[in-house]
Amino acid sequence: MGMKMRNLKFWGRLCGQSLGIIVLGSLAWFLFAAVGGRKYAGEAEVMFLDALETFPYYLLLTGSVILLVMGTTYFQVYLPLVISMNAARKSTAIGLAGCIFGIVAGILGMCAVIWWLTPGDIARSGRILMPLLTGGLLLTAAFGLLMGMLTNKWGKAGLIIMAICFVVLGAGAGMAVALTDGDKVESSFRFLSMVNEKVGLMFLAGIVVYLLVSILIIRYIRKMEVRA
Amino acid sequence: MGVWEMSNLTAKGIRKTYGKKDVLRGIDLNLESGKIYGLIGRNGAGKTTLLSILSAQNPASAGSITFDGRPVWENQDVLNHICFSRELNQMNGNNANAMKVKEYLRIAEIFFPYWDKEMAKRLIKEFDLDIKKKISKLSKGMLSMVTIIVALASKAEFTFLDEPVAGLDVVARERFYALLLDEFTETGRTFVISTHIIEEAADIFEDVIIVDKGKILLKENTQELLDRCWHISGHEEEVDKAAEGLETYNKERMGRSKGVTVFLKPGQSIPKQYDVELQKMSLQKVFVALCGEES
Numbered sequence: 001m002g003m004k005m006r007n008l009k010f011w012g013r014l015c016g017q018s019l020g021i022i023v024l025g026s027l028a029w030f031l032f033a034a035v036g037g038r039k040y041a042g043e044a045e046v047m048f049l050d051a052l053e054t055f056p057y058y059l060l061l062t063g064s065v066i067l068l069v070m071g072t073t074y075f076q077v078y079l080p081l082v083i084s085m086n087a088a089r090k091s092t093a094i095g096l097a098g099c100i101f102g103i104v105a106g107i108l109g110m111c112a113v114i115w116w117l118t119p120g121d122i123a124r125s126g127r128i129l130m131p132l133l134t135g136g137l138l139l140t141a142a143f144g145l146l147m148g149m150l151t152n153k154w155g156k157a158g159l160i161i162m163a164i165c166f167v168v169l170g171a172g173a174g175m176a177v178a179l180t181d182g183d184k185v186e187s188s189f190r191f192l193s194m195v196n197e198k199v200g201l202m203f204l205a206g207i208v209v210y211l212l213v214s215i216l217i218i219r220y221i222r223k224m225e226v227r228a
Numbered sequence: 229m230g231v232w233e234m235s236n237l238t239a240k241g242i243r244k245t246y247g248k249k250d251v252l253r254g255i256d257l258n259l260e261s262g263k264i265y266g267l268i269g270r271n272g273a274g275k276t277t278l279l280s281i282l283s284a285q286n287p288a289s290a291g292s293i294t295f296d297g298r299p300v301w302e303n304q305d306v307l308n309h310i311c312f313s314r315e316l317n318q319m320n321g322n323n324a325n326a327m328k329v330k331e332y333l334r335i336a337e338i339f340f341p342y343w344d345k346e347m348a349k350r351l352i353k354e355f356d357l358d359i360k361k362k363i364s365k366l367s368k369g370m371l372s373m374v375t376i377i378v379a380l381a382s383k384a385e386f387t388f389l390d391e392p393v394a395g396l397d398v399v400a401r402e403r404f405y406a407l408l409l410d411e412f413t414e415t416g417r418t419f420v421i422s423t424h425i426i427e428e429a430a431d432i433f434e435d436v437i438i439v440d441k442g443k444i445l446l447k448e449n450t451q452e453l454l455d456r457c458w459h460i461s462g463h464e465e466e467v468d469k470a471a472e473g474l475e476t477y478n479k480e481r482m483g484r485s486k487g488v489t490v491f492l493k494p495g496q497s498i499p500k501q502y503d504v505e506l507q508k509m510s511l512q513k514v515f516v517a518l519c520g521e522e523s
Contacts, residue, residue, distance in 0.1 A: 001341065003304045010338050077327070084285055084314070085339035086307040086384075222302075226285045 003091055010082065011099035014074075018099075019106040022066050026058040033058075053118040056111035056126055060133060063107040064140045068166075070100065071144030072159065075152040080226045093221045097214035100141050108134055131203035138206030142213040149220055235261045235296050235309070237282065237386050237418075242291035244277050244442075251277045253442040255291070259420065261385065264412055266433030266450070266511075267422040270519055273439045275422045276314065279388045282420075283312035295386075308341045311384035315391045316363060316371045325364040329374055332363060340382040348381035354403070368395030376404055379419075380411055388420045393429075401425070405432055430511040440519050450511065457514050461487040462504035470502040478517035489517040 001009075030051070074096055082092045111133070115126040126133075143166070150158030242255040252274045259265065259282075269275045280286040282293055284300045284307060293300040300306050333352075337343045352359055355373040366374070372395045379389050393401045408419065409432060420437075423429050430436075436453060438445040446453070460470050464486040471488050474496060480487040489509065490498065498506060509517070 006338050006341070010335065081332075081335060082339060084312070085336055086283065086285075086310055086312070087339050088302050088304045088307060090302060091304065223287055225287075226280070 003087065007087070007091055007095040007098075011095040012102070014078070015099045015102040015106070018066060018070060018103050022059065022063045022103070022107060023110070025066070026055065026062040029062065030055050030058045052114060053120045053123040053126070056114050059107050059110055060137065063103070063137065067100065067103060067137070067141045068144040068147065070103070071141075071146070071148035072151050073148070074099075075145075075148030079152075079221065079224070083221075083224070083226045089221045089224070090218055093214070093218040097145070097210075097217060100145060101138075101210065104134075104137050104141050107137060131200045135200075135202030135204070135206030138210040142206075142210045145213050145217060149217060152224070153220070235385060237300075237310075238294050239278075239282060240292050240294075242278070242281055242293070243289045244274070244281060244286075245289045251442055252281070252288070255442075255444055257282075257437070257444060257447065259386065259418060261418045262416045263418055263434045264408070264432055265418070265420040266426075266429055266436045267420055267439065268424075268426055268436065268511075268515055269422075269439035273519075274442045275439050276390050278439060279312055279390055279420065279422060280314070283310045283386075283388055285312055309385040310388075311340060311379060311382040311386070312388040312390070313375045313379035313382070313392070314388075315394060316366075316375060326362060328360055328362050329357065329366070330359040332374065333359065333377065336378050336382065340378075340384065342383035344381050344383050347383075348377055351377045351380060351407070354407075355400070369397065369400065370395075372396050373400075376407075380407060383415070384417070386418045386420070388422075390422050391424070392421060393423060393425055401428060405429065408432065426512040426515055427510060433511075436511065438515060438518060445518055453514065454509060454511060456492040457509040457517075458490050458492070458498060459487060459507040459509055459513070460490060460498065460504050461485065461507070462502075466502045466504050470498055470504045474498070478520055489513070 079092060079096060082095075083089060108130070111126065112130060115123040115130075143162075147159065147162040150162055152158070154161070237259040239255055239257040242252055242257075243250065244252040255274075255278060257278075267275050267279070277286070281288045282300075284293065284302070287301070295303075295306040295309065298306050300310070333348060337345060337348070351357075351373075355370075355377070357370060357373050357377070361370075363371070363374070372392060375389065376392050379387050379392065393404055396404065405428070408421075411417065412419065421429065421433075430450065433450045435447060436450045437447045460467050462470075462485065464481070464484055467486040467488055471490055475491040475493065477489045477491070478487075492498070
């Protein structure tokens with residue numbers, strides 16, 4: 001078996017396992033919140049199809065969290081391990097980037113299938129927002145990989161730096177929303193999605209950033225010290 | 229998996245620096261195939277660093293490693309022929325502590341192209357290893373067993389083992405040496421084994437490499453080395469006369485008696501006319517003489 005196949009076998013399996021975790025986690029959350037929550041709110045009938053069109057958002061949110069964690073885990077555990085088993089570093093880095101991309105593609109694929117099959121406004125707006133969501137998920141994945149790289153380089157200090165960046169960004173976004181008029185935010189969002197639909201700006205940004213981070217990782221791994 | 233063809237793994241001018249510390253200081257080494265090498269040195273001498281660079285698991289600060297003239301670094305065709313099964317360290321955060329042994333061996337099976345699954349199964353049974361246990365829960369002896377299984381089942385042409393018997397009881401150690409010799413006899417693979425338990429392993433080392441303070445002190449056929457090393461003891465004046473002109477190490481004094489280790493060069497011999505006692509040296513004593521504090 002050549003190295004490409006070996007890489008595919010290893011990283012492909014990890015990709016599949018991660019997607020499985022994301023689906024199971026999303027399903028648990030979805031069943032509790034979307035179905036159970038509505039039942040609890042007193043709705044006489046829960047139309048499963050109505051609830052199903054929201055399931056992609058659970059996938060996206062769960063997937064985002066998992067992707068952030070995955071970057072650190074893969075750098076700490078699997079990268080040194082694979083290199084210690086005499087895999088070339090470049091192919092290992094490509095395998096890692098490909099695995100994470102595969103997870104992103106899997107999540108988005110499932111979202112696309114569900115939204116194309118379900119009726120309703122949520123599904124329709126989801127279809128429109130796909131390029132935006134793709135870009136966002138790729139940016140999240142890239143951030144997770146960067147977190148992993150910095151943690152590997154600087155240990156806990158790297159993790160803390162990235163966590164602070166994440167908290168600051170999140171707090172900044174929250175403050176911006178809170179300080180802005182709600183209607184304006186909604187209309188801005190609609191405008192953004194229209195722009196996104198036409199030029200795929202966010203989508204392009206996600207692809208470019210993910211590619212740049214992947215190249216950065218290949219360069220970093222070339223000189224990485226392994227003590228598996 | 230049949231017998232490997234004759235290959236050479238060559239290191240030239242290898243230097244490794246961490247910050248201001250020189251761990252390896254200009255190592256030149258040629259490893260011929262079809263031998264079992266013993267790599268011995270004191271703690272911090274640079275043995276593990278040397279093995280990790282030879283197997284391209286860590287980059288050298290300077291120098292090159294080639295396999296039959298082809299560079300080893302980032303060359304998957306060459307890397308397929310090398311295995312460095314290092315001591316698993318549960319304390320190190322950068323490893324697979326949470327992984328089960330089964331998963332670890334499954335990954336090894338994927339990445340070592342000549343992996344012998346049947347051999348791995350046989351060794352797991354032989355060592356009575358519970359592969360469902362997490363690596364973090366293994367005893368030191370069991371960690372050594374995992375290292376040995378990966379090294380032997382990898383079937384790599386050049387296999388490096390770093391302290392493979394650390395933590396093994398004497399019965400398990402004897403079993404390892406027997407397995408190693410069986411594998412060597414059957415396949416002619418090259419093994420480089422670093423160990424601190426020198427006396428036990430000395431019998432299986434065809435060549436010995438002694439590393440001291442980042443340099444190779446000597447690389448020689450084990451039997452030839454032992455044949456030219458002697459311990460001379462007796463009255464101080466007699467010992468001094470007998471050892472005159474010879475390379476001496478590790479001088480000991482006990483009152484008016486004296487003991488000294490001599491290394492004979494080609495053509496040299498110890499004069500027989502002096503009233504001294506001559507003793508053959510064990511590999512461990514040779515190592516202590518060369519690398520002990522008094523040297």
